[in-house]
Structures are given as structure tokens and as C-alpha cells.
Amino acid sequence: MTTEPAASRTATPASPQNHALSENHASLIVQGEDRTGIVAAVSAVLSGHGANIVSLDQYSDDPQGGAFYQRTVFSLANLKAVLPTIERDLETELAEGFDLGFTLRDMSVPKRVAVFASREDHCLLDLLWRHRRGQLPVTISMVVSNHTDTADEVRAFGVPFVHVPTGEMGKAAAEAEHLRLLRGNVDFVVLARYMRILSGDFIASLGVPIINIHHSFLPAFIGAAPYAKAKERGVKLVGATAHYVTEDLDEGPIIEQDVVRVTHADTVVDIRRRGADVERTVLSRAVRWHSEDRVIRTDNSTIVFA
Amino acid sequence: MTTEPAASRTATPASPQNHALSENHASLIVQGEDRTGIVAAVSAVLSGHGANIVSLDQYSDDPQGGAFYQRTVFSLANLKAVLPTIERDLETELAEGFDLGFTLRDMSVPKRVAVFASREDHCLLDLLWRHRRGQLPVTISMVVSNHTDTADEVRAFGVPFVHVPTGEMGKAAAEAEHLRLLRGNVDFVVLARYMRILSGDFIASLGVPIINIHHSFLPAFIGAAPYAKAKERGVKLVGATAHYVTEDLDEGPIIEQDVVRVTHADTVVDIRRRGADVERTVLSRAVRWHSEDRVIRTDNSTIVFA
Amino acid sequence: MTTEPAASRTATPASPQNHALSENHASLIVQGEDRTGIVAAVSAVLSGHGANIVSLDQYSDDPQGGAFYQRTVFSLANLKAVLPTIERDLETELAEGFDLGFTLRDMSVPKRVAVFASREDHCLLDLLWRHRRGQLPVTISMVVSNHTDTADEVRAFGVPFVHVPTGEMGKAAAEAEHLRLLRGNVDFVVLARYMRILSGDFIASLGVPIINIHHSFLPAFIGAAPYAKAKERGVKLVGATAHYVTEDLDEGPIIEQDVVRVTHADTVVDIRRRGADVERTVLSRAVRWHSEDRVIRTDNSTIVFA
Amino acid sequence: MTTEPAASRTATPASPQNHALSENHASLIVQGEDRTGIVAAVSAVLSGHGANIVSLDQYSDDPQGGAFYQRTVFSLANLKAVLPTIERDLETELAEGFDLGFTLRDMSVPKRVAVFASREDHCLLDLLWRHRRGQLPVTISMVVSNHTDTADEVRAFGVPFVHVPTGEMGKAAAEAEHLRLLRGNVDFVVLARYMRILSGDFIASLGVPIINIHHSFLPAFIGAAPYAKAKERGVKLVGATAHYVTEDLDEGPIIEQDVVRVTHADTVVDIRRRGADVERTVLSRAVRWHSEDRVIRTDNSTIVFA
Known part of the structure; x- marks a missing residue:
């Protein structure tokens, strides 16, 4: 409720021209x-x-x-x-x-990106929604998933959804299919809570940067089930980390991190809910910065001109 | 990408049982x-x-x-x-x-809520998405808007969308229509960036709490175009405020607030984008807390047992 | 500069009655x-x-x-x-x-505390200053240090300073001296950047809670030189953790944590400076909460009614 | 308590060389x-x-x-x-x-600053302490106060303390005395919770930048007693603002701001305590940035290359 009733008739708030960089x-x-x-x-x-x-x-x-x-x-x-x-x-x-x-x-030619997801939709939808809103200067070429849960939603955004059932196909066949889909078609890949580990061979063969969102404040809670571990350890903040994927799991150069406060009263489900908010925020920042050439990768770290 | 490939087959992360309080x-x-x-x-x-x-x-x-x-x-x-x-x-x-x-x-009977929106979709979609994800223990009875922009999206969530064109109908007729839709059907109303001012009569006649999200850190930048004013004043943080609506515009009891950092390099468009992230977060917290009876209204403030 | 010139004549801002809990x-x-x-x-x-x-x-x-x-x-x-x-x-x-x-x-009888420090003075001075300002409802019985650097400063606050040169005496003799000073005289001990490891025997013999401030967001960067490690790993936030001391180094129940943002442009010296601000804030919160019986220790975590 | 007992013998953590910029x-x-x-x-x-x-x-x-x-x-x-x-x-x-x-x-020649204070010591001491620690590349030429409360403390840092009893002298005489002390001797002035309003004439005559810390998130709660007003209004965050002083009270270009969360359970005394922590942090950042030529003043705002 505001004092500007007239504004809503003329404003075009969801215009895709939010990012200033473009022509020339x-x-x-x-x-x-x-x-x-x-x-x-x-x-x-x-x-x-x-x-x-x-x-x-x-x-x-x-x-x-x-x-x-x-x-x-x-x-x-x-x-x-x-x-x-x-x-x-x-x-x-x-x-x-x-x-x-x-x-x-x-910069008038947006980078092409493929987004990988599994069943969790919060990071994926946030990227699709920000893109539609004009906040991510990329072309989302496709969404690839090992599940079909998000197919309808993705297609409603006008983005192709490709199901690659890694469980049925086996890892080697799935990665071959991924390469077939991606090579020559994308400039980078985003793992938006994709719950499969990529092989070192795949990463090398693909040859474009891969950005992952890990649901902990790395290097704390490397590996599986970080929120459950965080609850067990009694930490007072949980976080998320966006990083470039390397062969060493959860060890790649960090692009962005953030945290949110939790208390003893938060269950693992509560922590997961709070963490999900941080994950989508951190990932969207990392993707935006990468799209705008703001991130320079060094050996094991990044320079971020945000 | 994580170490738990098996998890994705059995987990049901988007289960609607995230909020523990329910039966009995x-x-x-x-x-x-x-x-x-x-x-x-x-x-x-x-x-x-x-x-x-x-x-x-x-x-x-x-x-x-x-x-x-x-x-x-x-x-x-x-x-x-x-x-x-x-x-x-x-x-x-x-x-x-x-x-x-x-x-x-x-508490096993969720409160019924109507969400009012105009053209901006970020707060509205965030509420719909959190509700589907099981994070808001409410029944969203309907979405009411003075524009049709968000109709398809809302209906895709299985929620009724009602268009009440206040501009064409005039304020009195529109508020009468609102009362007809809402009375007896909802336990509270959320203004998710609804760009029309409600009359004191309407608020009194409706008789249920109304929660609004204002796009500034109240009491700073009361009224229209707060982000433009914030840019002009050179502030280093912008914020959002969720509050109960009273007859006095932007003066009702505050439920929740948060801020985000901006710099001289942020344009008004950048500030609006950063602000939008805070708005949806703050509004969703306020709605969740209200739904769980965590907010007690006093004269001009609130007690929040978050 | 404010509009209230008269206020400064009558106000007693540094009154020791800031904490409401006291008599009866x-x-x-x-x-x-x-x-x-x-x-x-x-x-x-x-x-x-x-x-x-x-x-x-x-x-x-x-x-x-x-x-x-x-x-x-x-x-x-x-x-x-x-x-x-x-x-x-x-x-x-x-x-x-x-x-x-x-x-x-x-609660009208404040808990008695000994503060241990080494050369770094930021956590120590912050506690002394907050105590004088009436923000910590404790009696600071003494400051114990393995160095003499902070002696004058501590005594200027009217607090006894005791030098126990652990390097010269050897660890066993130093801990015996510590026990002689503390037993019966204090209700808890605070390690305010004390750079010596306490033995399990000492902790057991002392028999009162010991609160430590660790200069990282535990469990990340356990052990020595956490800020240098953080720089090396390229993290985007550094933090501090206040925890109860147990025999397992840096593994005791966490009372409070917080973080601050750093960038690629921050040197280890910059990170240390930013971290020091978080350390003193986090430690003072933990000490305050412990003093007011707001922290309940469980097996490996804490319940904090802050 | 850490794993590095040897470190404390050789490290010189309080070295005044923390700020890298200096010679050449x-x-x-x-x-x-x-x-x-x-x-x-x-x-x-x-x-x-x-x-x-x-x-x-x-x-x-x-x-x-x-x-x-x-x-x-x-x-x-x-x-x-x-x-x-x-x-x-x-x-x-x-x-x-x-x-x-x-x-x-x-940059090897530090700027000369005079700090003005009244009775509250938190901002003043924090500046003195950071300066001693090597974190503020300035020369603190003198502290000027309308009270004598902080005299001993200031002199213990080796900094001249000058008492100018504005109440007794009257504003005109006091400002004349201030000019006599400052002109030619300082490159800027910091009002560290100085509770007197400076006249426009004084500001013009002095001719060097003046930095003030205001204890609210401007433009909210302009004027006197902002924390009491914040409590009354029921806000969920309180803040502090460092700004350049102009003739218009609390309206000068903002250099830095920050906020801290408060709840309904915080009394005005609690809010003041939380706010004081933000005040000293915000002021020290502003002074540091000004000292390092990181702040460029524009008409009514600032460019901060932090």
C-alpha cells in the first residue's frame, strides 16, 4: 500500500532492462x-x-x-x-x-548457461525468476535434471527442460549425454543443488566453468548433509558457498558466501529452510557476477570486482 | 553437487510438512x-x-x-x-x-489469507512458492489484483486469481467488491506490494488484520518512491518494513524489518533490485509469524515471539 | 552533535546500573x-x-x-x-x-571471573571497558597473563593484574600457580585471546566453566593461524566463536558466533583487524549471557536464552 | 587458547604498522x-x-x-x-x-585530527585505542570536551585533553576558543558523541571537514533522543550514521551507516547499549576512510571507495 496509485498504471517494473550493460x-x-x-x-x-x-x-x-x-x-x-x-x-x-x-x-552478447538441478527447486526457480525479471544478463539455454519434478515449472518460463536419468543410465552414459547436450552450446554451467558428483573427466572434457552452490559455509561441513552436521555441532550460524567446481569435491575457488543465524530451537528442517534462503541468494550473486565478468579465477581463490 | 547421490532418490524435500506444528x-x-x-x-x-x-x-x-x-x-x-x-x-x-x-x-486449522498484489510479482511469488514448499502454515484463499499480469502464474499454483480493476471501477466500487470477496472468507490479508491505498472505512469494515510490506526502513522514507529518495539522500543501507495496516499510512505497528547495503555505484534500478530481495524476505517472515500466532499487537508496536 | 545540549549536564551515561537485574x-x-x-x-x-x-x-x-x-x-x-x-x-x-x-x-550477587590474556589487548580491554560501563554484571577478580604488556592498562581499571610467566616457569608450575590463584576465588574463567593451551588436568582440577574466544568460525579453521588459513582458502567471510573449553581443543560447546565480510583485497593484517572486531563482540556477548545464566550447556552444544 | 604457544613470544600484534600505506x-x-x-x-x-x-x-x-x-x-x-x-x-x-x-x-604524512567528546566515552576510547593499535593513520592532535570526565583516560593514551566548558563560557566564547585551538593545527575534526550543536559560523570559519556520529539510521529519528523514539515507534533495528557536518543539523552527506537488531524485550537502556556498539564501529570506519582519502564529497552524498 503506497501513496502512488497512479504509478502502477504506467510503470513497467518487470522490464528486462534492469542490467545497465548492453549495447556497445x-x-x-x-x-x-x-x-x-x-x-x-x-x-x-x-x-x-x-x-x-x-x-x-x-x-x-x-x-x-x-x-x-x-x-x-x-x-x-x-x-x-x-x-x-x-x-x-x-x-x-x-x-x-x-x-x-x-x-x-x-557485453551485448549474453553468456549462455545450462542449469543443472535435482528435486530441490529453490535455487533453480530463483535463477529462472531473476532472469525473467531482467536481473541476470545470460541466456538460459536449458535446464538439465536427473528428475522430472521441476519440468513443468521450467517450461512455463519458456526454457527447455531435459531429463537425463542418471540413476537408470549409469554415470558414464549420463555424462556422455551431458557432454552431447552442452558442448558448443553453453559458456558455463550452474549446479543449482544438483545432487550428483561430476567426474574429473567430465569437468575436463566440458571445458567451461561450472559454478556450484554448496549448502554450508566452506570449509566447514564439507561433504554430505551439512545442515544435519551443523545442528549436531551446535553452530549458531549456517551458510552457503558458491564456488567453481574442480576435481576436488567442495574445494574449488570460492566466489561468494553468506550466513544466517540459527538457534538451539531450530530443528534440522528449520535450518534447511533458513539455509535455502541463503543458498539462492548466494548462488544468484555468483551467477550474476560471473555473467558480468566480475570474477577472476586464481589458483585457489577468486578476485571479485562486485 | 554433493557426496550423497543416493539421497536424491528417496528424499522429498518439498514436502508440505516443514512446519512442525499441526495435529493436536x-x-x-x-x-x-x-x-x-x-x-x-x-x-x-x-x-x-x-x-x-x-x-x-x-x-x-x-x-x-x-x-x-x-x-x-x-x-x-x-x-x-x-x-x-x-x-x-x-x-x-x-x-x-x-x-x-x-x-x-x-493450530491444525490453518489461517485463511488473501494476498493483494499489483504488477510487481516478487513478494507474491515468494509467498506462493513458500506455501507450496510447506513453509507457510496458511490456506491462500485467493489472490486479488488491480492488474492481470500475474494471473497465469498465480493459477499455476492452484490458487484463485481475482481481477478487481480499481482504476476502471473507482475506489468505492472496488472496495465494495473487495469486501464482498473477503468477508467471512479470510482471517487476514497480505498486501504484497499492492499499489493502492485502502480507505479507513474499508479497513474498519473488513475487521481482520492486514499486513503490508513497505519498501523502506520505516520511519525513514515514508510515502512514495522510497528507493529514489534513498538514492537522493545518499544512504548506505536500504530496507523494508512489514507492518499492520492502520488508517495512518505507513504508521501501523511494525512486525519486522531488515536492510541491505548499497553503495554510491548502485543506480535506483540496482537499489530497487536489492530492496526487492529484502522485501520478500521480510514479508515472508511477518506472514509466517502471524500465521503461527507469534505476533501480539500493542498500541503502536508489536511483541514478536519469533 | 545533537539537539540536546541540556542533556549532557544531568545524564550519567556511564552509570553501572545498565543491567536491570539486581536486587531481589x-x-x-x-x-x-x-x-x-x-x-x-x-x-x-x-x-x-x-x-x-x-x-x-x-x-x-x-x-x-x-x-x-x-x-x-x-x-x-x-x-x-x-x-x-x-x-x-x-x-x-x-x-x-x-x-x-x-x-x-x-542475581544480586555477581559472578566472579578471572580473565586470562596474552599480548593482544582488544578482547581484554573490551571486557574491562564494558564492565566499567555497567554492561557486564560480574566482578572481575583478576587478570592473569603470561606477559606484562597489559599490566598498566588493567590496573588503571582498578583490577588486579597477575603475571604468571608460563614460558619461564614451565607449563606444570604455571598451571599449579593458576590453580592456587583461582580456586575458591572465581565462578568462571574467560580466555581473552590467551595463547596457551590448558591441560585436561587443569580444566578438571579447576572445576568452573572456562569460556574461550577462537578467532575463526568453528568448525572451519580449527587450530593455529586461522586468519592466514582463511586468506589462503579465499573465504569471503571470517568469524569468531566463543565456546566452553573442554579437553578437546576448539571442540567445546559453542555459545556464540559471528562473521564479517572480507574481500580479495584484504591482506592477512586487514583480516586480523576485521576479525578482532568480531572477536571482542562475540566474546562480550558470551560473557554477558553466561553471567546472566542465559546459557545451558548440553552434551556438545548450548541452549542460549538470549 | 590456541595451538600456537610459541607465537606469543615473537609476535608483535599491537604494532603500529597495520595500515600498509606509508612511505613513498x-x-x-x-x-x-x-x-x-x-x-x-x-x-x-x-x-x-x-x-x-x-x-x-x-x-x-x-x-x-x-x-x-x-x-x-x-x-x-x-x-x-x-x-x-x-x-x-x-x-x-x-x-x-x-x-x-x-x-x-x-600519504606518509598522517592527517591531523581533533576529537570532540562530551561524557559518553565509547566512541572516543575506540578511536584512541584503534589509533594506538595502528589502525587509524592519523595524528590525534588533541581531544576537546565540554566535560572533564574523560581527561585521565585520554591523557593515558598520551593525547592532550583540553577542557572547554561551553556551559559556563557561553556558546560564542567557547566557539572562539575552539577556533583558537584548531585553526592551523588540524586537518579535520571528529565529533565523537559531542552533545553540543556547532553554529554555521563556526563550521564556516573552521574550514576543515567535520565528521559526526549520529545515533540513528538517518534520515529516521533526526534530532534528539533517537533511541527513545525508536523504542516508542517499535522499530526492529536501530542504527548509527557517520556524516559530514553541515549547517543543516543531521542533514550532511552520509559517509557510513550500520544497524543492529533489537526486540520488544529491549529497554531503552538495552537499545542504547546495542546502539553504542554500532556507533563506535561506524565512526571508526568513517574516520579511517576519510584518513585514507577514500571519501569524496558530492553535493549531498559521498562516493566511498572502501
């Missing part, structure tokens, strides 16, 4: 060994092409010869036409001049 | 002037009938002659049969002995 | 197997003596034959005189009638 | 109308002098011709010698080339 914007990630003059070299190339720097974040883990990370978003009227030239110039300046790696991406 | 449980709210012996009198009546006290919360705003508030949940094998007798005994002990008011309720 | 108040903790009628029996005894229940918290971990916990605070005009009789009556009603354990305590 | 580091704040090439121009000047950019934060409130803000920290071996030349080059490039304003500061 590009992101540039630079990383490598820190040296004097990198920021100047990058910005000289960009301003040489008339690009306007919209945002710039920079981090050096040690000013004396540590690692250098920079995220730059810039806009340019005829971006698509000029991007190849900018890339070539950056190649010359950064890769040859400074021995730095870089990634340049046209 | 009753809630008892007692309030009035504090005096020695109230707790003893209440518990004597309950144990006299063989009831087991499951939880008891008590609060006195001033031990020397202030106001007394108590919430007791108890279980009893044949509750429905005995409840009238317990009520009569409490009447004798509390109302006559101590001049206290009390409310006794069979 | 007692706390009663009851625990044991849950059965019908316990609350009624307890409140009948209290109201039989004319006591007024100021607050009552109750928790059963399973309404069907689980464990029962109740904290009651009551006031009574001539409490000291009547307390022995109440205790005798509770003995009859609870211990004999229900086979329950109980603890009755005159 | 400078900060550069640039602000003005956004145009293509600013970042390139700034970094070209810096790298032209061999400076290494340690951190760079940039923000444009509207990429199409809005306002541009940039904070750069750079290091250079012989900074002091080269700084005048860099300043002259920036003058040429930025002020003349782009019509931008800029501020260049040698």
Missing part, C-alpha cells in the same frame, strides 16, 4: 605479473580508439612484483566494428609489451 | 495487566487437562505493574474434543480471576 | 527429561511464595519425551530470606517429583 | 565532468614518472556526460622529491586539458 559495452580482463605502466598502456589503447571507460577496478596482490588484475568496462559507439582492432592493439601492447593475458568480451 | 497443537495468547501468579494459573489449567507445554514465551514490559504477554503452545492427544473445556476453564481462571484477555486457537 | 531477583534453571506439568509445578512453587515471574523461557528438544530446559527469572521483596525455603520446595517438587535438576541463583 | 605512497583524487581519456591521461602522467599504481577506483555517475570520480594510490621510490613535478604535470594535463579538479597527497 565491452569488458576487458587483464591479468599477469605487476609492472609499472600497465594501467597507462591499457587506457591509452582504449582512449586511442575513442572508447569511454565506464568502470575500472584494479588489484595487485603485492605492489612489489606480485600479480596484477584489472577489469575495465568501456563503451564505444560502433563497438562491434572496432573490437577486432582493439583486440589486436591490446595483443601488441599487453601480450607482447608486458607478457600479460587478457580477455575482451562484447 | 493449540496456541494460547494471554495479555493484560501483569500480576503475580498468571503463569502458574495458566499452566495449572493446561496441566490439569494433561496438556504438554511445547513452548512458552513470556514478556512483561515492566515487572512492577506493567503489561503482561504470554504465548504458549501445547499439545494434547484429543485436542479438538477438549478445547472447549479448556477455553471455559481459562475463562474462569484468567478472565475472571485476573481480568486478562486470551485467545486460544487450534 | 533470582534465576532458576531447570533441566531434565520432558514431562507434562513441569512448568505448572515450577510456577506453582514460585507463586506460592509470592514471587513474580519476570521472564520465562522454555525449550524442549522433542515434545515427545525429549529433554526439557527452562530459565525463569523472578523477583520477590525479601528474596534473600525466602530463597532457602524456595530451594527446599523446588527440591521436593522437581528433584523428587520429576527427577529434574535445577540451579537457583541470587 | 601518494593518493590522487580526481573529479569533474566525465570525458573520454581521463584515465589514460592520469595514468600516463604517473607512469611517465615511473610511479606504480597500487590501487585505482573509478566511478562515473552517468557514462554519458555525468560526473567523474577517481581515486588512485601510487608508489614511487623518491616520492617526496618528485611530488611537486607530478603535481605540475597533472595541473597541465587535468586542470587545463580536461577542466578537472584534483587533490594530490603524500
Whole structure:
């Protein structure tokens, strides 16, 4: 109930244009060994092409010869036409001049993602709903599940749902099917409470980043049934962790974490309910940041320019 | 991705039995002037009938002659049969002995609620989804809206959707229609980002509690467009407030509030997105607590035994 | 800067009467197997003596034959005189009638505490400062340290400082000295970032509760140098845990926890600084709650009626 | 209690070198109308002098011709010698080339601050203690108070304490005395719960930034006694706001805010205690950020590169 009765007639609150980045914007990630003059070299190339720097974040883990990370978003009227030239110039300046790696991406082309789920729907639905609301600048190419419980719901969002019954097929056949579906079709994968372990071979063969949501504050309660363990240990907060998947279970680089307070009076069911709220929030942040090139992966951690 | 592949075959995570209170449980709210012996009198009546006290919360705003508030949940094998007798005994002990008011309720009968919405769907869908997930012990009798945007979505949850076009009908006719729909059919009403102001007459005629979600940390930013005002004022946190509706706009007793951090870099659209997450969380807590008789209204505030 | 210039002349903000509980108040903790009628029996005894229940918290971990916990605070005009009789009556009603354990305590007599510290002063000073401000209803009998760094500061608060140089004396001699100082003199001990491990024998011989602050969100980062480990693991939140000390290092029942956000840009020094703020907050809450009989210890966890 | 008994012998945890910025580091704040090439121009000047950019934060409130803000920290071996030349080059490039304003500061020279207090000591002591611990890169030139309550404590930190009895002297004479003490001696002033209102004339005459801590979540509860008002209004969170002082009471640009949860059971005294913890945290963050040139003031808000 508010004082603005007229507003509801004209406003379009669920417009898909919530994320500002789009037409004629590009992101540039630079990383490598820190040296004097990198920021100047990058910005000289960009301003040489008339690009306007919209945002710039920079981090050096040690000013004396540590690692250098920079995220730059810039806009340019005829971006698509000029991007190849900018890339070539950056190649010359950064890769040859400074021995730095870089990634340049046209932000008007959303990343394509497949979401994996099992029976729990809270993380999956939250992603679908945020996407529809215009809060996730991605294309959700498909939802893959080892169960059919969420099929109708997913299709109601206009997203393809594919059932891959890993239990019946066996793990090897299921992973082969997953590869067939995903390869060439997606830029990253999100495990939205997918209750199956991916093999190291699958992760290597797939070749795109995989983001998982783990229902504990890692590294506490690694492995199965973390909420039950949390109850048993008598902790006063439970949490969730979004991380990149590596071969080592629950050990990959952490993207985001958050926690919520619980008390002695909360049963495991209560804790699971509170935890589910944190899981969907944390996962949606991680997916959003990854979609906007805000996360740089290092050996065992991440740089997040949120 | 977890270590428990087998779990997904047998678990029924979306079971509607998440809230423990149900069969053979009753809630008892007692309030009035504090005096020695109230707790003893209440518990004597309950144990006299063989009831087991499951939880008891008590609060006195001033031990020397202030106001007394108590919430007791108890279980009893044949509750429905005995409840009238317990009520009569409490009447004798509390109302006559101590001049206290009390409310006794069979918790196996969920409260009936109507949800009002306009175009924004985040609060509405969150309530529907939590209800389906078994986290809100209510019956959602209907959704009423002055727009048709959310009709399909609501009906997909198996909940009746009623369109009352207040703009076309005019406020008086619309409120008459609302009364016709609601009276006798619901135990409370939730305004889930309903963008129309209810008249004092309507509130009085309806005669059941109305819970509203206001998209600011009240009393800051009363009235229209709070997020735009928050951006303008340069605040570093934005919030949401769930409160009971009274004739005084945005002034009713507060049930719950929460906030989220924003920065100078957040646009009004970003702030609205962050705020929406808080709104749905705060509203769902308030509705849950109200459904479980955890909120006692005082003059201009609330006692919340959360 | 405020609008109330006159207030500062009369207000006594640092008055030691901040905690309301004092004269003529007692706390009663009851625990044991849950059965019908316990609350009624307890409140009948209290109201039989004319006591007024100021607050009552109750928790059963399973309404069907689980464990029962109740904290009651009551006031009574001539409490000291009547307390022995109440205790005798509770003995009859609870211990004999229900086979329950109980603890009755005159809250006007503050618990006596010794604080152990090493070189870090943030937790120690925060406790001393809160105590002076009237926020901790305890008597700080002494501060014991294996270093002399904080001696002047502690004595400036009017609290005895005792240097026990464990490094020079050896652990056995130091613990003997600790026992000589503490036994009979304190009701509990607080380890305010005390950097020595207590032996199981010492803990057993001392015979009073010991509260420790651990500088991580347990069970994550058990053991030494948790902040450095947290940096290495790339976590996005760091925390602190107050727990009762048992023979198993960092495994005792948790009283309170909290966390604070960190980013990739925080060095270990930054993390330590942020963590220190959480440590002192968490420890002060735990000490306050323990002082007010709000914490009931169970096997490996705690019930906290905060 | 930890596993690292040896650590305490060698560690120097209270070392004043916690803040990394010092020798040979400078900060550069640039602000003005956004145009293509600013970042390139700034970094070209810096790298032209061999400076290494340690951190760079940039923000444009509207990429199409809005306002541009940039904070750069750079290091250079012989900074002091080269700084005048860099300043002259920036003058040429930025002020003349782009019509931008800029501020260049040698970060090895800490800002000088005077802290004003009344009787409440929590914010004052926290600043003194953090300063001693090496967490605030400032020189605390003096503490000024209209009361003598905190004199001993302040002097124990080695900081001059000056009593200016505004009540006896009258406001005009007191402000004249304040000006005499401060002018030329301090770079900014902190009001650490100073309970007197400063006149507009004084603020103008002083000519350096003044940071105040207000004990509410502004703009809620402007003016006197905010905690009492919060209790009355039944809010579920209370907060604190650090802001720059302007002639309009409690209306200046907000630097930082935070909140803490309260319940119906908290008395005004309890709320004040909880609020005090937030006040000191919020104020210390604001002072730290201001000291490190992380806060850029705009018309009625702030850009905070935290």
C-alpha cells in the first residue's frame, strides 16, 4: 500500500532492462605479473580508439612484483566494428609489451548457461525468476535434471527442460549425454543443488566453468548433509558457498558466501529452510557476477570486482 | 553437487510438512495487566487437562505493574474434543480471576489469507512458492489484483486469481467488491506490494488484520518512491518494513524489518533490485509469524515471539 | 552533535546500573527429561511464595519425551530470606517429583571471573571497558597473563593484574600457580585471546566453566593461524566463536558466533583487524549471557536464552 | 587458547604498522565532468614518472556526460622529491586539458585530527585505542570536551585533553576558543558523541571537514533522543550514521551507516547499549576512510571507495 496509485498504471517494473550493460559495452580482463605502466598502456589503447571507460577496478596482490588484475568496462559507439582492432592493439601492447593475458568480451552478447538441478527447486526457480525479471544478463539455454519434478515449472518460463536419468543410465552414459547436450552450446554451467558428483573427466572434457552452490559455509561441513552436521555441532550460524567446481569435491575457488543465524530451537528442517534462503541468494550473486565478468579465477581463490 | 547421490532418490524435500506444528497443537495468547501468579494459573489449567507445554514465551514490559504477554503452545492427544473445556476453564481462571484477555486457537486449522498484489510479482511469488514448499502454515484463499499480469502464474499454483480493476471501477466500487470477496472468507490479508491505498472505512469494515510490506526502513522514507529518495539522500543501507495496516499510512505497528547495503555505484534500478530481495524476505517472515500466532499487537508496536 | 545540549549536564551515561537485574531477583534453571506439568509445578512453587515471574523461557528438544530446559527469572521483596525455603520446595517438587535438576541463583550477587590474556589487548580491554560501563554484571577478580604488556592498562581499571610467566616457569608450575590463584576465588574463567593451551588436568582440577574466544568460525579453521588459513582458502567471510573449553581443543560447546565480510583485497593484517572486531563482540556477548545464566550447556552444544 | 604457544613470544600484534600505506605512497583524487581519456591521461602522467599504481577506483555517475570520480594510490621510490613535478604535470594535463579538479597527497604524512567528546566515552576510547593499535593513520592532535570526565583516560593514551566548558563560557566564547585551538593545527575534526550543536559560523570559519556520529539510521529519528523514539515507534533495528557536518543539523552527506537488531524485550537502556556498539564501529570506519582519502564529497552524498 503506497501513496502512488497512479504509478502502477504506467510503470513497467518487470522490464528486462534492469542490467545497465548492453549495447556497445565491452569488458576487458587483464591479468599477469605487476609492472609499472600497465594501467597507462591499457587506457591509452582504449582512449586511442575513442572508447569511454565506464568502470575500472584494479588489484595487485603485492605492489612489489606480485600479480596484477584489472577489469575495465568501456563503451564505444560502433563497438562491434572496432573490437577486432582493439583486440589486436591490446595483443601488441599487453601480450607482447608486458607478457600479460587478457580477455575482451562484447557485453551485448549474453553468456549462455545450462542449469543443472535435482528435486530441490529453490535455487533453480530463483535463477529462472531473476532472469525473467531482467536481473541476470545470460541466456538460459536449458535446464538439465536427473528428475522430472521441476519440468513443468521450467517450461512455463519458456526454457527447455531435459531429463537425463542418471540413476537408470549409469554415470558414464549420463555424462556422455551431458557432454552431447552442452558442448558448443553453453559458456558455463550452474549446479543449482544438483545432487550428483561430476567426474574429473567430465569437468575436463566440458571445458567451461561450472559454478556450484554448496549448502554450508566452506570449509566447514564439507561433504554430505551439512545442515544435519551443523545442528549436531551446535553452530549458531549456517551458510552457503558458491564456488567453481574442480576435481576436488567442495574445494574449488570460492566466489561468494553468506550466513544466517540459527538457534538451539531450530530443528534440522528449520535450518534447511533458513539455509535455502541463503543458498539462492548466494548462488544468484555468483551467477550474476560471473555473467558480468566480475570474477577472476586464481589458483585457489577468486578476485571479485562486485 | 554433493557426496550423497543416493539421497536424491528417496528424499522429498518439498514436502508440505516443514512446519512442525499441526495435529493436536493449540496456541494460547494471554495479555493484560501483569500480576503475580498468571503463569502458574495458566499452566495449572493446561496441566490439569494433561496438556504438554511445547513452548512458552513470556514478556512483561515492566515487572512492577506493567503489561503482561504470554504465548504458549501445547499439545494434547484429543485436542479438538477438549478445547472447549479448556477455553471455559481459562475463562474462569484468567478472565475472571485476573481480568486478562486470551485467545486460544487450534493450530491444525490453518489461517485463511488473501494476498493483494499489483504488477510487481516478487513478494507474491515468494509467498506462493513458500506455501507450496510447506513453509507457510496458511490456506491462500485467493489472490486479488488491480492488474492481470500475474494471473497465469498465480493459477499455476492452484490458487484463485481475482481481477478487481480499481482504476476502471473507482475506489468505492472496488472496495465494495473487495469486501464482498473477503468477508467471512479470510482471517487476514497480505498486501504484497499492492499499489493502492485502502480507505479507513474499508479497513474498519473488513475487521481482520492486514499486513503490508513497505519498501523502506520505516520511519525513514515514508510515502512514495522510497528507493529514489534513498538514492537522493545518499544512504548506505536500504530496507523494508512489514507492518499492520492502520488508517495512518505507513504508521501501523511494525512486525519486522531488515536492510541491505548499497553503495554510491548502485543506480535506483540496482537499489530497487536489492530492496526487492529484502522485501520478500521480510514479508515472508511477518506472514509466517502471524500465521503461527507469534505476533501480539500493542498500541503502536508489536511483541514478536519469533 | 545533537539537539540536546541540556542533556549532557544531568545524564550519567556511564552509570553501572545498565543491567536491570539486581536486587531481589533470582534465576532458576531447570533441566531434565520432558514431562507434562513441569512448568505448572515450577510456577506453582514460585507463586506460592509470592514471587513474580519476570521472564520465562522454555525449550524442549522433542515434545515427545525429549529433554526439557527452562530459565525463569523472578523477583520477590525479601528474596534473600525466602530463597532457602524456595530451594527446599523446588527440591521436593522437581528433584523428587520429576527427577529434574535445577540451579537457583541470587542475581544480586555477581559472578566472579578471572580473565586470562596474552599480548593482544582488544578482547581484554573490551571486557574491562564494558564492565566499567555497567554492561557486564560480574566482578572481575583478576587478570592473569603470561606477559606484562597489559599490566598498566588493567590496573588503571582498578583490577588486579597477575603475571604468571608460563614460558619461564614451565607449563606444570604455571598451571599449579593458576590453580592456587583461582580456586575458591572465581565462578568462571574467560580466555581473552590467551595463547596457551590448558591441560585436561587443569580444566578438571579447576572445576568452573572456562569460556574461550577462537578467532575463526568453528568448525572451519580449527587450530593455529586461522586468519592466514582463511586468506589462503579465499573465504569471503571470517568469524569468531566463543565456546566452553573442554579437553578437546576448539571442540567445546559453542555459545556464540559471528562473521564479517572480507574481500580479495584484504591482506592477512586487514583480516586480523576485521576479525578482532568480531572477536571482542562475540566474546562480550558470551560473557554477558553466561553471567546472566542465559546459557545451558548440553552434551556438545548450548541452549542460549538470549 | 590456541595451538600456537610459541607465537606469543615473537609476535608483535599491537604494532603500529597495520595500515600498509606509508612511505613513498601518494593518493590522487580526481573529479569533474566525465570525458573520454581521463584515465589514460592520469595514468600516463604517473607512469611517465615511473610511479606504480597500487590501487585505482573509478566511478562515473552517468557514462554519458555525468560526473567523474577517481581515486588512485601510487608508489614511487623518491616520492617526496618528485611530488611537486607530478603535481605540475597533472595541473597541465587535468586542470587545463580536461577542466578537472584534483587533490594530490603524500600519504606518509598522517592527517591531523581533533576529537570532540562530551561524557559518553565509547566512541572516543575506540578511536584512541584503534589509533594506538595502528589502525587509524592519523595524528590525534588533541581531544576537546565540554566535560572533564574523560581527561585521565585520554591523557593515558598520551593525547592532550583540553577542557572547554561551553556551559559556563557561553556558546560564542567557547566557539572562539575552539577556533583558537584548531585553526592551523588540524586537518579535520571528529565529533565523537559531542552533545553540543556547532553554529554555521563556526563550521564556516573552521574550514576543515567535520565528521559526526549520529545515533540513528538517518534520515529516521533526526534530532534528539533517537533511541527513545525508536523504542516508542517499535522499530526492529536501530542504527548509527557517520556524516559530514553541515549547517543543516543531521542533514550532511552520509559517509557510513550500520544497524543492529533489537526486540520488544529491549529497554531503552538495552537499545542504547546495542546502539553504542554500532556507533563506535561506524565512526571508526568513517574516520579511517576519510584518513585514507577514500571519501569524496558530492553535493549531498559521498562516493566511498572502501
